[in-house]
Structures are given as structure tokens and as C-alpha cells.
Amino acid sequence: MKAVVIKEAGGPEKLIYQDVPKPNLKSGWSLVKIKGFGVNHSEIFTRKGLSPTVKFPRILGIECVGIIAETTDPKRLPVGQKVISLMGEMGRDFDGSYAEYALIPNDQLYPIETDLDWTTLAALPETYYTAYGSLLNLKIAPSDKVLVRGGTSGVGIAFVQLIKGKYPDIFVAGTSRSLRKEKEMKVAGYDEVIVDENGKLKTDQKFNKILELIGPKTIKNSFQHTCEYGIVCSTGQLGNEWYLKDFDPITDIAPNGYLTSFYSANVDQKKIEQLLQFVEKHDIKVKPEKVFDLEHVADAHRYLEGSHSFGKVVVVEK
Known part of the structure; x- marks a missing residue:
């Protein structure tokens, strides 16, 4: 089969499209014919050698959508069943989705019933699932005033599309490091764009509710812009800081406020089904910003790393 293999850390050129043996079935795992997957910032970090637990050579890819090709659980995962898979150390401890086929643990495969096309489905597992879980944790009400910190990211765009699909008139602002992408952000659904300059909001x-995608680097500043009884959901770490430093929860959390979190490893079948139903019920236009094929995964990395990137990047079978 064809796959994209990385043998040593480095730039996108280290992602090599080549022939590799198709994985052999083993107990407790099933073989998935990959139909599509999203490209994620965490895979860029791994490619650069910033994931110390990942050993090369490796086929990256922490999520996928596809069809069961060979199974060890014919009752729940029959051959031909559409599935979603995300996280669970796929593409890290074992080879992931940057390939025509991937061998994945059965307990990490989630059967789905949907008529959504593969390009739409490829955008859902990591990005829209994370956005949906964050939306639930923020307990959004239609009267809320909402901020997405990291508004141009894939999760940020997914979040504003989901929330506007359910509450078309809700106010949602998004942050960016400049106003250069203001037009695109408003087309995506934001009512206002706020400049985030060196970790400080220029407003x-x-x-009432803040989706925090920059992470520990800006949480303290986000709480300075949170109403009483408001909620901040820390979901992303785009600021490349992993832990809160010099954070006093008594004084740094907004008065009577709440800090919660969501991350994509918080996966279960019910939430995945709810997300698909939400997308279909509210007619969410899940449209990736850029679509590549497997041979051009390196180009997908280059695009996602570039300052011009916007929204979700996916790879779909030709």
C-alpha cells in the first residue's frame, strides 16, 4: 500500500510518500481502508521532533474516517462498516492514518451511520468533535456573549459554525493576531474580530463564555474579560505552553466564574453520534478550507504551518 512515512524529525520534506507493507490483522484490532483524515497541529509538532514519546520511523495521523476492510469483531465492526477513529495514540505509539490502510484497536473504532460525504466526514473527528465537546461544556445559552480565543484555528472555525447553526443570532467574537483575516472570519460566522496582541486582548x-484555544499562555487574560458567573473552556494549546504558571485560582478566575476543559481524547460513541445528528439537524456547512490527497500530505503540512492558513485542512482519497 501507499503511505507517508517519517524517518527523522524535520520539515515537511521529511514526510515521504512510498510503498510499505499493508498491516496484517491481529487479535483485538481491525484493518480500516482510509477514506480521509484531518491534518492537525499536533502532527506538525511530532514531525518536528517535539513529541518525545514518538519513535521514528512512523506513519503519522491521529484521526481518520474509513471503511472496515478486515475485522476481528464482525458483530460490531463488520466488513464494509463506516467508522471514525481519533486519538488513543494512533499515529504516535502505532502507525496512523497517513496511509491507504491502518490497523487500529477495535475499542478505538466507532461505527457510524451517515450519508455525509467523505470530505465532510474527514473534517469531523478531531476538529468538530473537539469543538462540539467544548460547546457542551460551555453550556451555551442564546443570550450569551461568546469569545473564541484562537478564532482562525480549525477548532475555532468549527465552533463558530456549530454555535451559529443552532443559535443564528448569538453574538460570537473571534480573536486573531491581526485584522488581516477579518473578512474571512466574518464570512465564517464571527460578528466581530478582536486583535490578540502578545497575549492581551485589544478590547x-x-x-459570558470563552473558548480558550491559545491555552495556558492566555487563560489569565481571558478571565480578565469574563463576566461574573462566566465560563472559560480551555481546549487548545496553540500558545505552545502546556501548564499554568503563577496562577492563583482564587484571584485569577473571574468572580464566581468557572474554568473547565475539553480535549479530543474524551471520546465516546454517544458524543460522536450526537455530533453527526447535530450537523445534520442544523444543516452545518462543514467545508474544509483546503483538501489534499495522500501523495501531497507534505503540502498539507506546509499550508497548515503557513500564516495564510485558515480553518480545517483535510486529506481525502482520490
Whole structure:
């Protein structure tokens, strides 16, 4: 089969499209014919050698959508069954989705019933699932004033599309490091774009709910813009800081406020089904910003790393 293999850390050129043996079936695992997958910032970090637990050579890819090709669980995962898989150390401890086939543990495969096309499905597992889980944890009400910190990211765009699909008139602002992408952000659904300069918001506004995608680097500043009884959901770590430093929860959390979190490893079948139903019920236009094929995964990395990237990047079978 064809796959994209990385043998040593480095730039996108280290992602080599080549022939490799198709994985052999083993107990407790099933073989998936990959139909599509999203490309994620965490895979870029791994490619650069910033994931110390990942050993090369490796086929990256932490998520996928596809069809069961060979199975060891014919009752739950019959051959031909559409499935979603994400996280669970796929593409890290074992080879992932940058390939025509991937061997994946059965307990990490989630059967789905949907008529959504593969390009739409490829955008859902990591990005829209994370956005949906965050939306639930923020307990959004239609009267809320909402901020997405990291508004141009894939999860940020997915979140504003989901929330506007359910509550078309809700106010949602998004942050960016400049106003250069203001037009695209408003087309995506944001009502206002706020500049985030060196970890400080260039506004005096406060919000009832904040989706924090920059992470520990900006959480303290986000709480300075949170209304009383407001909620901040820390979901992303785009600021490349993993832990809160010098954080006093008594004084740094907004008065009577709440800090919660969501991450994509918090996966279960019910939430995946709810997400698909939500997308279909509210007619969410899940449209990736860029679509590549397997042979051009390196180009997908180059695009996602570039300052011009916007929204979700996916790879779909030709």
C-alpha cells in the first residue's frame, strides 16, 4: 500500500510518500481502508521532533474516517462498516492514518451511520468533535456573549459554525493576531474580530463564555474579560505552553466564574453520534478550507504551518 512515512524529525520534506507493507490483522484490532483524515497541529509538532514519546520511523495521523476492510469483531465492526477513529495514540505509539490502510484497536473504532460525504466526514473527528465537546461544556445559552480565543484555528472555525447553526443570532467574537483575516472570519460566522496582541486582548469587552484555544499562555487574560458567573473552556494549546504558571485560582478566575476543559481524547460513541445528528439537524456547512490527497500530505503540512492558513485542512482519497 501507499503511505507517508517519517524517518527523522524535520520539515515537511521529511514526510515521504512510498510503498510499505499493508498491516496484517491481529487479535483485538481491525484493518480500516482510509477514506480521509484531518491534518492537525499536533502532527506538525511530532514531525518536528517535539513529541518525545514518538519513535521514528512512523506513519503519522491521529484521526481518520474509513471503511472496515478486515475485522476481528464482525458483530460490531463488520466488513464494509463506516467508522471514525481519533486519538488513543494512533499515529504516535502505532502507525496512523497517513496511509491507504491502518490497523487500529477495535475499542478505538466507532461505527457510524451517515450519508455525509467523505470530505465532510474527514473534517469531523478531531476538529468538530473537539469543538462540539467544548460547546457542551460551555453550556451555551442564546443570550450569551461568546469569545473564541484562537478564532482562525480549525477548532475555532468549527465552533463558530456549530454555535451559529443552532443559535443564528448569538453574538460570537473571534480573536486573531491581526485584522488581516477579518473578512474571512466574518464570512465564517464571527460578528466581530478582536486583535490578540502578545497575549492581551485589544478590547475592554467582557464575555459570558470563552473558548480558550491559545491555552495556558492566555487563560489569565481571558478571565480578565469574563463576566461574573462566566465560563472559560480551555481546549487548545496553540500558545505552545502546556501548564499554568503563577496562577492563583482564587484571584485569577473571574468572580464566581468557572474554568473547565475539553480535549479530543474524551471520546465516546454517544458524543460522536450526537455530533453527526447535530450537523445534520442544523444543516452545518462543514467545508474544509483546503483538501489534499495522500501523495501531497507534505503540502498539507506546509499550508497548515503557513500564516495564510485558515480553518480545517483535510486529506481525502482520490
